[in-house]
Amino acid sequence: MVLASLLVACTVQPHRLEEHHYQAETRKPYADVLAELELAITEQNFRITGHNKIGSVIREREGKPYPDYDSFQFCNLTTAREILDLSPAAVTWMPCNITVRQEGNRVIVTTTLLPTNAGDARLNALAARINQQLKQIIDFAVEQ
Secondary structure (H helix, E strand, C coil): CHHHHHHHHHHHHHHHHHHHEEEEEECCCHHHHHHHHHHHHHHCCCEEEEEECHHHHHHHHHCCCCCCEEEEEEECHHHHHHHHHHCHHHHHHCCEEEEEEEECCEEEEEEECCCCCCCCHHHHHHHHHHHHHHHHHHHHHHCC
16 A cells, blocks of 8 residues: 555656756757857846856766756846745745756756746736746757
């Protein structure tokens, strides 16, 4: 009985994650994807507030091969203000985050989408607009 419950829980979890993330992949060089991401983020009127080079830092620290992993944090203060005016608890929505990772000859780019099921229709519409921007940023970066 416990095993059956565990199996059900494990099969439900990935489905829920897929609903809250947007992901695309490409075979473009990793450095090109990073450059395209930076360009696309600024083209959508966001300011990059952080860039963590996780994979390369691990490689340097341990002195052995390790795959590339990067994450970008970015924000638009006007949009952040709109969110906060509607719901101060939504402060966790900013900055936005996009991760990039190398898996074999593929580069995978992922973001967490904002929830669009809040009790406020204005907040839902704003989240949907930001989600569209996040998808456009990723699509541009992976485009061949």
